[in-house]
Amino acid sequence: MTTVEVQVIKLLHRRPPRISPEYSIFRHRNFTVRCSAERQALFNRIAPVYDNLNDVLSLGQHRIWKRMAVSWTGAKRGDSTLDICCGSGDLAFLLSEKVGLDGQVMGLDFSSDQLLVASSRQQESSTPCYKNIEWLEGDALNLPFRDDYFDAITMGYGLRNVMDKERAMQQIFRVLKPGCKASILDFNKSREPITSLIQEWMIDSIVVPVATGFGLAEEYKYLKSSIQEFLTGKELEQLAFAVGFSDAKFYEIAGGLMGNLVVTR
Numbered sequence: 582m583t584t585v586e587v588q589v590i591k592l593l594h595r596r597p598p599r600i601s602p603e604y605s606i607f608r609h610r611n612f613t614v615r616c617s618a619e620r621q622a623l624f625n626r627i628a629p630v631y632d633n634l635n636d637v638l639s640l641g642q643h644r645i646w647k648r649m650a651v652s653w654t655g656a657k658r659g660d661s662t663l664d665i666c667c668g669s670g671d672l673a674f675l676l677s678e679k680v681g682l683d684g685q686v687m688g689l690d691f692s693s694d695q696l697l698v699a700s701s702r703q704q705e706s707s708t709p710c711y712k713n714i715e716w717l718e719g720d721a722l723n724l725p726f727r728d729d730y731f732d733a734i735t736m737g738y739g740l741r742n743v744m745d746k747e748r749a750m751q752q753i754f755r756v757l758k759p760g761c762k763a764s765i766l767d768f769n770k771s772r773e774p775i776t777s778l779i780q781e782w783m784i785d786s787i788v789v790p791v792a793t794g795f796g797l798a799e800e801y802k803y804l805k806s807s808i809q810e811f812l813t814g815k816e817l818e819q820l821a822f823a824v825g826f827s828d829a830k831f832y833e834i835a836g837g838l839m840g841n842l843v844v845t846r
């Protein structure tokens with residue numbers, strides 16, 4: 582039994598109940614670590630087909646949504662920027678084009694296979710400014726950067742996938758410069774039943790069957806459950822204010838199927 586558990590029991594002045602392992606704090610930590618490792622493995626598995634399936638399944642629209650997300654950060658020439666959960670690098674490349682060679686882009690992800698794709702795309706590209714991108718294998722819940730460092734931050738389809746949304750938002754707040762913005766793009770957990778029905782029908786009837794053809798049915802089935810367990814736009818705004826952001830605005834896009842939270846520190 583941990584010190585914290587003992588202290589809580591003493592505070593309650595009760596005979597200490599036998600706390601079975603599944604409820605101990607350590608058990609919770611192990612559960613989180615295991616889930617995180619399973620998620621890391623999921624994104625490693627889908628890395629080879631991730632970009633192509635996004636293009637096919639969204640009819641290329643996801644590239645427009647990502648451009649909008651980057652524009653909302655206000656990133657400009659010479660800025661220091663961060664793309665959290667960068668994956669294959671889509672938003673990092675867009676940030677790179679905004680900040681130019683005298684700017685800086687850090688792309689962070691905990692999937693080594695996703696980062697390999699990002700790095701290969703960078704090597705194969707003839708776009709000069711892409712030299713300003715650095716790829717980092719790391720955890721969005723424990724960013725390896727000092728406080729108040731970045732002029733702009735993006736997080737595309739990442740917040741829904743991390744194990745602790747509040748901690749991720751706290752990390753973004755910590756490393757963002759005061760007065761600067763972060764732009765968080767993801768699926769929208771709509772409060773409109775019809776929108777949710779359409780979104781779920783598309784995932785069930787189009788996305789998963791196509792992914793099944795690549796042996797990735799279970800990986801893409803995860804999309805639906807992860808959206809169901811996500812926060813609505815209103816809840817994301819409330820979380821942002823609770824973490825300490827001075828402003829938070831959620832924009833629904835793609836007819837409410839997607840959403841983008843813009844926060845100002």
Ligand SMILES: C/C(=C\Cc1cc(O)c2ccccc2c1O)CCC[C@H](C)CCC[C@H](C)CCCC(C)C
Binds near residue numbers: 635741780788803804
């Ligand atoms: C870029 C997109 C999704 C990225 C993405 C995020 C995840 O959390 C995943 C988890 C597990 C497997 C894959 C992913 C993943 O790819 C959004 C576009 C790609 C989507 C896979 C397509 C979803 C279809 C939409 C419900 C509706 C598209 C409407 C469009 C106007 C046709």
Ligand SMILES: C[S@@+](CC[C@H](N)C(=O)[O-])C[C@H]1O[C@@H](n2cnc3c(N)ncnc32)[C@H](O)[C@@H]1O
Binds near residue numbers: 669670722742
């Ligand atoms: C759906 S992909 C998004 C990739 C890219 N941002 C885009 O918009 O296409 C989600 C990414 O988040 C990463 N990820 C999930 N949890 C993470 C964490 N705790 N720390 C770092 N990366 C994480 C996954 O490895 C994956 O590459």
